[in-house]
Amino acid sequence: MRILVAEDHPSLGPDIQRGLERFHYVTDLATDGEDALASALATPYDLLILDVMLPSLDGFEVCRRLRSAHRTLPILFLTARGEIDDRVRGLDLGGDDYLVKPFVFRELEARVRALLRREKSATSATLQFEDITLDTQTREAWRGSRQLTLSSREYALLEFLLHHPRQVLSRETIADHVWDGEAPYQSNIIDVYIRYLRNKLCASGEPDVIQAIRGVGYQLKGKTL
Structure with missing residues (x-):
């Protein structure tokens, strides 16, 4: 399974990448919205973990453009913006899950597993x-x-x-x-x-x-x- 992490925090992004790789996920890291969008359009990722407050393009816009381009990969928003309006907006734009920072890595990894299971079961046999x-x-x-x-x-x-x-x-x-x-x-x-x-x-x-x-x-x- 290959996952794209879009996170601009200089230590959190690499920490998430290393944590996922310990569970044997192939993980790429993007540090701004433009790079995240280009990577997700060019590469068939199995999951996108997406920060909202990214440089160049925010995560909401990245999600909107991916869905407009008919990309169906699961998107997990991971952000400090935890207000109800933000959560509703992210899900309405096509996000599949929304996890608020700060978070415990075990919960993030469990949500990743759940999304990947859901995607696999939704795929035709x-x-x-x-x-x-x-x-x-x-x-x-x-x-x-x-x-x-x-x-x-x-x-x-x-x-x-x-x-x-x-x-x-x-x-x-x-x-x-x-x-x-x-x-x-x-x-x-x-x-x-x-x-x-x-x-x-x-x-x-x-x-x-x-x-x-x-x-x-x-x-x-x-x-x-």
């Missing part, structure tokens, strides 16, 4: 792109009527691609989500597993739908595009 189907409950994958036999890593890679069809995914993003950051994105391990997955997807001569984007990463792209 079946992912589909053209003639590729993946059942996340039975962990069965199909290309048309042909069932695929995938290793656990190949399955995770296909699932991640299917969650983000037509989106260009960098090697770093793939490494963070499929390998939990354990595989260095500069290595060729991602390319090797893409090749394994391609071979299985195209074993009966089907069109290749995984496009390499030179110098960047990969994109699940239909043959009709």
